[in-house]
Amino acid sequence: MRSTLQEYRSASPREVHAPSVDEFAAIVRSRILRDWAVGPRRIINATGVILHTNLARAPLGPAAREAIAVASGYCDLEYDLTSGGRGDRQTRVGRQLTSLTGAEAAFVTVSASAAVLLIITALAKRREVIVSRGQSVEIGGGFRVPVVLKQSGAKLVEVGTTNRTRLPDYAEAINARTAAILNVHTSNFRIVGFTETVALPELANLAHAHGLPLIDDNGSGALLDTERFGLAHEPTVPEALAAGVDLVAFSGDKLMGGPQSGLILGRASLVNRLRGHPLARAVRPDKVTIAALSATVHSYLAGNAEKTVPVWRMIAQSSTQIEIRARSLQTQAETRGLRLHLEPGESTVGGGSLPGETLPTTLVVLPPSIKAETLRALETPIIARTHAGRIVIDPRTVGEEEESSLLEGLLAALQMTHPGPD
Numbered sequence: 001m002r003s004t005l006q007e008y009r010s011a012s013p014r015e016v017h018a019p020s021v022d023e024f025a026a027i028v029r030s031r032i033l034r035d036w037a038v039g040p041r042r043i044i045n046a047t048g049v050i051l052h053t054n055l056a057r058a059p060l061g062p063a064a065r066e067a068i069a070v071a072s073g074y075c076d077l078e079y080d081l082t083s084g085g086r087g088d089r090q091t092r093v094g095r096q097l098t099s100l101t102g103a104e105a106a107f108v109t110v111s112a113s114a115a116v117l118l119i120i121t122a123l124a125k126r127r128e129v130i131v132s133r134g135q136s137v138e139i140g141g142g143f144r145v146p147v148v149l150k151q152s153g154a155k156l157v158e159v160g161t162t163n164r165t166r167l168p169d170y171a172e173a174i175n176a177r178t179a180a181i182l183n184v185h186t187s188n189f190r191i192v193g194f195t196e197t198v199a200l201p202e203l204a205n206l207a208h209a210h211g212l213p214l215i216d217d218n219g220s221g222a223l224l225d226t227e228r229f230g231l232a233h234e235p236t237v238p239e240a241l242a243a244g245v246d247l248v249a250f251s252g253d254k255l256m257g258g259p260q261s262g263l264i265l266g267r268a269s270l271v272n273r274l275r276g277h278p279l280a281r282a283v284r285p286d287k288v289t290i291a292a293l294s295a296t297v298h299s300y301l302a303g304n305a306e307k308t309v310p311v312w313r314m315i316a317q318s319s320t321q322i323e324i325r326a327r328s329l330q331t332q333a334e335t336r337g338l339r340l341h342l343e344p345g346e347s348t349v350g351g352g353s354l355p356g357e358t359l360p361t362t363l364v365v366l367p368p369s370i371k372a373e374t375l376r377a378l379e380t381p382i383i384a385r386t387h388a389g390r391i392v393i394d395p396r397t398v399g400e401e402e403e404s405s406l407l408e409g410l411l412a413a414l415q416m417t418h419p420g421p422d
């Protein structure tokens with residue numbers, strides 16, 4: 001309490017608003033929880049960014065949550081119930097992934113970064129990997145293509161230019177030391193205008209003509225077509241495989257909507273080399289990840305991912321559905337003394353996918369007396385968005401089961417406010 005008070009005392013009165021006693025208590029409480037509570041803590045993501053990197057990217061659906069609970073105890077992680085002998089932790093989820101995608105084999109790691117690191121280390125150490133200059137990117141959080149290649153002991157051979165790379169650029173770089181061609185999804189940025197890239201099928205033909213594998217760092221791992229939801233096209237995993245890519249790597253917790261993990265799909269001979277590499281054990285996922293991933297893949301196999309995987313539910317929500325939810329929140333808040341305004345706005349997908357693409361939404365504008373800091377200090381913190389100097393809430397990323405917590409949270413925040421010292 002003393003250190004929080006001290007912060008308020010030393011801050012310029014113009015920069016911070018003086019909290020009410022209740023707000024102050026909530027802020028102190030929230031700091032104690034930040035430092036001492038068991039975490040991560042549950043929050044309500046009202047930002048409208050579906051894959052919010054700071055808010056744990058993809059939220060899991062009920063089936064994945066249940067699978068985690070089941071796997072938390074003793075489970076058949078490495079036990080074959082049919083034979084009564086030793087099993088492999090990846091067999092079940094691997095079979096589900098190959099059935100879903102038609103890939104020959106699958107291997108799961110703790111993240112897409114780990115997947116790329118494993119692939120390059122196992123297949124290209126002390127040899128060369130060809131990458132288009134326009135794809136030698138930084139994804140964020142320290143994942144930079146040149147650094148990953150260096151760490152793997154491979155030599156990066158950049159070809160083409162930042163904006164244009166053609167097939168002959170790749171062809172001219174192939175020599176006896178070449179281990180692979182790497183295609184990288186440029187993830188969170190886009191080059192527009194005078195640009196040229198080589199399509200995956202052409203790149204696959206070139207690689208195969210030289211007996212080389214084509215590796216695709218697909219990044220976001222879309223298994224469904226984003227165009228169906230009014231978004232731009234995001235390269236999908238099935239497309240990469242159909243194009244003849246030998247190994248495709250992607251995140252499990254981006255557009256796939258599962259737990260943090262890295263998925264590798266492709267040719268069995270290559271996947272087996274990864275599996276046998278010493279690094280494979282160091283990047284293997286735990287039982288909780290495998291359980292949640294298995295449940296997520298199961299949703300796709302059952303053909304109901306659009307309804308049961310939260311990320312796709314949120315993407316698929318129409319602007320009309322969101323407007324109805326926003327109006328209902330407005331009406332309920334009004335009857336309890338909280339006046340909210342609605343206005344059209346935009347949600348984003350986030351997670352390094354679909355840069356610049358938005359989905360139409362209805363924003364709920366909060367009264368100026370409710371501060372973002374107070375919302376963050378609630379029992380169930382609400383993370384809102386600041387838009388043109390105001391605090392707004394986007395219902396798209398708020399689950400239907402969270403609506404009542406959201407309303408109660410807003411009312412509690414309103415209660416804590418006071419007119420402020422004049």
Ligand SMILES: *Cc1c(COP(=O)(O)O)cnc(C)c1O
Pocket residue numbers: 111112113114139143184185186187188217218219220250251252261262351352
């Ligand atoms: C997100 C991303 C990664 C890193 O994935 P993590 O699962 O966060 O490690 C790597 N490559 C691309 C293209 C990405 O979009």
